[in-house]
Amino acid sequence: MGGSSGAPRHQSFPVESNGIEHVAEDERRGKVSSSFTLWFSGNLQYSAIVVGALPTAFLGLSFGQAALALTVGTLVGSLLLGLTSAMGPRAGTAQMVQSRGPFGYVGNFLPTLLLFMTGFGFFAVNTALGAYIVRYLFGIPFLGAVVLVAGFQMVIVVIGHDLVHKVERALVPIMGALFVVVTVYGLMAGDLTAPGKGTEHGVVGAMLTAVALSSSRTFGFAICASDYTRYLPTDTSRRKVTGATFLGAVVAGLWMHLLGAAIGSVIFPQSPTDLVTAIAPPVVAVIALIPLLASTVAAGVIDIYSGSLALLIADLPMRRWVSALATGVAGGSLAWWAGQGDAAFAHFQNFLFVMGYWVGPWLGVTLTDHLMSLRRDGVRAAWFYDRSWRIGPGLPAFALGVLVSVPFMNQTLYVGPVAARYPYLGDITYWIGGAVASLAYVAIRRARPSWSARAHAADTALDRSPV
DSSP states (O other): OOOSSOOOTTSSSOOOOOOSSOOOGGGOOOOTHHHHHHHHHHHSSHHHHHHHHHHHHTSOOOHHHHHHHHHHHHHHHHHHHHHHHTHHHHHOSOHHHHTHHHHOTTTTHHHHHHHHHHHHHHHHHHHHHHHHHHHHHHOOOHHHHHHHHHHHHHHHHHHOHHHHHHHHHHHHHHHHHHHHHHHHHHHHHSOTTSOOOOOTTHHHHHHHHHHHHHHHHHHGGGGGGGGGTTTSOTTOOHHHHHHHHHHHHHHHHHHHHHHHHHHHTTOOOSSTTHHHHTTSOHHHHHHHHHHHHHHHHHHHHHHHHHHHHHHHHTTOSOOHHHHHHHHHHHHHHHHHHHTTOHHHHHHHHHHHHHHGGGHHHHHHHHHHHHHHHHHHTOOOGGGGGOTTOOOOTHHHHHHHHHHHHGGGOBSSSOBOHHHHHOGGGOOOHHHHHHHHHHHHHHHHHHHOHHHHHHHHHHHHHHHTSOO
16 A cells, blocks of 8 residues: 655655554645635536536526525635534545544445545546547547546546646646636626516525535545645644635635636536527637636546545555546546437436535534544544544444435435425535534443443553554
């Protein structure tokens, strides 16, 4: 799973040799500002524009109603992302490694598998979207476009953590400037003063759904947030990391969401090219497709980097760069398959949205455990590597959160009985699952003192030993 020497400092683009090991103090590097640039680039993406277009194009909201709901959702989702990002410097290890604390070493295999499927799946989606743009711009076959887009992302991820940050940082001014062009034409083409089209679920239900969609799209990155802050010095201010992550995600996310709402007031984009070809002159449209392509790369790099770490967390015997290659090849193949027809691509996206419901319960357990650990005696990184800590209270709490949230699910592939009976509630699945899992985790810890005692004993004993 990689050595413990990190990345050599004398190379301009050092290949990251660390896998999921704890990052030692002499390997710590980086600045808090990198959290801003990473999540700013990561949220300037096509999927965010599509999420913003849904309330006006499909849910029947006016631009003003959609803007209010999208603002609330983006603020909440960005705050949750910031809180998990701030866990990285203290723990010094990847986000899903930290999940072993509440879930146990073996119990954590389930969320780890879900992390891989989520990262692997959305890498495929972003690669397919990027390939559509490359095909449109250069007229090459779709397979060749997939190979180019996936291959470029794989090179970045194979080199590793530092290059990921450098690429995301370099994309900020390029994407920012070019997205201004898209925004100007989007606002000019959009009908921002038109009343809503009306919805069978009512305005409240539509707005709650918009809040859920925009917030979950943002806090969905929480499953990997610490992956990109674990190299920061241990004493880095949690408040500063939270603030930098929050600011990057909220500025870019809200920008894309509102742009999508404006475009959605007149059209609904079926593909990335529709976002500009339908609202801008041909020459401008070609230029404007460049930031859309860059945005798919920025998001895909994050997906594949963290998805490949999941294979190491699942104890598969391979080095990090091998895991990155394997994940990239598999994701690229899936992108090619999904891109063969609109129906296949749409069904695949719907599947990923439904599968994403696990993030709410996981986040409820993870943040609750983190707050309890800080109150108790701090974060003990060695516990995350203790194989004798097999099943923790987080696993049953997580399962209960998922189970209770099923009736509230409201997606194209499945509508739960509560959502069907009370459509004006919108899609509140994430909040139900997260709240139930959090409360269940606290209750189980209190009802099973042996679990808390075991956790405390493991912390105390392992803290006297090297990680």
